[in-house]
Amino acid sequence: MEPITILWADDEIESLQSQILFLESKGYQVKSFASGFEALQFVDDNAVDVVFLDESMPGITGLETLTKLKTSHPNIPVVLITKNETESLMDEAIGSQITDYLLKPVNPNQVLLCLKKIIDNKRLISEKTTTAYQQQFRELFMAFNNNPDYKDWAEIYKKLVYWELEMEKTDSAEMREILATQKQEANTEFSKFVTKKYAEWVKPAAADTPIMSHDLMQFKVLPHVEKGTPLFFVLVDNLRFDQWKAIQPLFAENFRILEDETYYSILPTATQYSRNAIFSGLLPVDIEKKFPEQWKNDDEQGGKNLYEEVFLNALLKRLKKDDLKVSYNKILTYADGLQLVNNIHNLLQNDLNIIVYNFVDMLSHARTEMEVLKELAADEASYRSITRSWFEHSALNQALKKIAGKNIKLILSTDHGSVRVKTPCKVIGDKQTTTNLRYKHGRNLDYNPKEVLAFKDPRQAGLPVPTVNSAFIFAKEDEYLCYPNNYNYYANYYKNTFQHGGISLEEMIVPIIKMVSK
Structure with missing residues (x-):
């Protein structure tokens, strides 16, 4: 293994011989120069692992050398060595992307510790x-x-x-x-x-149950609404808890996180069930009863999430909170996002602003269909990384930054998560059986009862009965449900894709985060 090469530039380099000899005794190779010009010339022609720069060299200062060095070799770690402890110098050095700094006189152990942090970190x-x-x-x-x-x-x-x-x-x-x-x-x-x-x-008046989708508004959002302090409830569709952790540092730049909690999504962990339950404050079986015109089952024509605002207004009325000034904003397209950025200040006039942002769900579906996204989001870590990159550059982040300094409250949540599926399971059904991979409903379903959670009477799961004798089944763990016809093709096509609708930690235990402006 090649020794670590250190370049040390200091106009009093002779006085540093004891430190240089000490580092060489530890196996480091040290190249020393008396000026920034010589250091820059050496770096251009040779491989260097770390640069130590004296701040106050004649001819070209350490900071000037640093600027030139970072322009041509941005990834080389640089340690600034200085007698000057002024805050403005430190700010300028840190702004110029130094890795660390040491104050003169430096002792050999200080230097060694600094190197260990950089090289062996x-x-x-x-x-x-x-x-x-x-x-x-x-x-x-x-x-x-x-x-x-x-x-x-x-x-x-x-x-x-x-x-x-x-x-x-x-x-x-x-x-x-x-x-x-x-x-x-x-x-x-x-x-x-x-x-x-x-x-x-999901039984009526059940005791000792988790906060679930239909409880979220009543117990986790509306109690925080306060006249004079706008509350923004941001629901990012299909955001897992680990994805929240990936974007948390970006929120922490502008907001103080007060509560970092989770709640349970209802089954199916799918948008038309869980999100409608959130905004109606009802289980799907009760939504269908109260709103027979608006509720759509999977096998019915028409949009399944077109009436969330209607459900929300009915919930506010039921809870005697219909005097609140509320806005409901659904972001489905890039143009919607730009409109949110331009309009965000107007929302400060409201008591409660709902923002439903539908990106992560589109990402998970697109990843299934597009080879390039399969490559980019090949595993859990890269899926988190794409989520972070999206949020960092998103209209949502821009909009929230515009109101970050205001006296607001912010609650971030989601409707369900997703799980990476690996284990295909055979299911047989008639033509009315739904096509979802993590849950299905239909008549005459044939399946292995050990592989799924089945409700022959959907009402036991708080779900409507789409047709007479219609049952619901839910995939567990990393399973996905495939029909026998073309079984091998679909089993291979959907393997390692991110799906939702079933039972897993990733789909059911999802974030609910309370924040305020810093």
């Missing part, structure tokens, strides 16, 4: 992450085999997401594989738990 973090996860592995395993309730499952999932994000810092493919297996085992146990409990949760 990734390796040290990787080793620490691996060790820490190994210590938590048994604790997590015991947690999901110790009869957890719905609150425990939310905490288990948060911890698994935490480790999934931490594992991005490690090079250990083996540890990532162990974590993936543990998450798979957690999903197996979670699916058993939901299978056992779900019918109880």
Whole structure:
């Protein structure tokens, strides 16, 4: 392995011989120069791993050298060494993308520690992450085999997401594989738990149930509405908890996060069920009863999410909050996004502003169909990365930045998540059977009862009965439901795509985040 090469530029380089000899004794190769000009010429012609720059050199200063160096070699780490502790100098140096700075006189151990942070940082973090996860592995395993309730499952999932994000810092493919297996085992146990409990949760006046889609407005959004302080409730369709964690740092630049929580999406974890339940405050079976003209089942013609604002107004009236000044904004296109950016200040006049943003859902569907997106979002980490990149450059982020300094409240949530599917399961049905991959309803469904959660009477799941004798089935864990005809083609086509509608930690336990302006 080649030794690490350090370039050290200082007009008093002779006085630094003891530090240079110390570094060489530790296996580093040090090239020393008395001016910025010589340093720049050397970097242009030779490979360098780290540059140490004296700030106050004659001829060309350290900051001037730094600017030229970053223009031609932006990725080389640079440590500025200075006698000057003024804040303005530090600001200028940090703004010029220094990696670190040291104050004169420097001692050899300071220099060594600085190098370890720069050169060995990734390796040290990787080793620490691996060790820490190994210590938590048994604790997590015991947690999901110790009869957890719905609150425990939310905490288990948060911890698994935490480790999934931490594992991005490690090079250990083996540890990532162990974590993936543990998450798979957690999903197996979670699916058993939901299978056992779900019918109880959706019974009228059920006790000790999680906050679910139809409870969200009443218990997690409307209690925070306060006259004189506009509340923005932003619902990003199909945003998983790990995707929220990927974009959290971007929110944290402008907002203070007060609550970082989760709630449970109803089944099916699909937009026309969960989002209509959110804005109506009702389970789908009750939406159909109260709004027979507006409710559409999967097999009926027409848009399934056209009446959310109607449902919301009815909910506000039922809760005696119809005196609130409310706006409802649905962002489906790029033009809608630009309109939101231009109109965001006008929304400050309202008590409650609903913004439904439909990007992540489109991303998951497009990834199924488009080869280029399969490549870009090949796995969980890249799926998170695309979500972060989208949000960073989105109209939603621009709009929120425009009101970030105002006296507002912000609640971010979603209607459901998605799961990467890997295991095909055969289902036989008649022509009326729906085509969804994570749930189906229809008459005469034939399936393996061990592979799905089935409701022969959909009302037991809080769902309408689309046709007489129509049953609902839900895929668990990483399964997806395929018909026998052309089975191998569809099994291969949909394998490793992100789907929703069924039972998994990723689909059901989703973020609800409360923030205020900094």
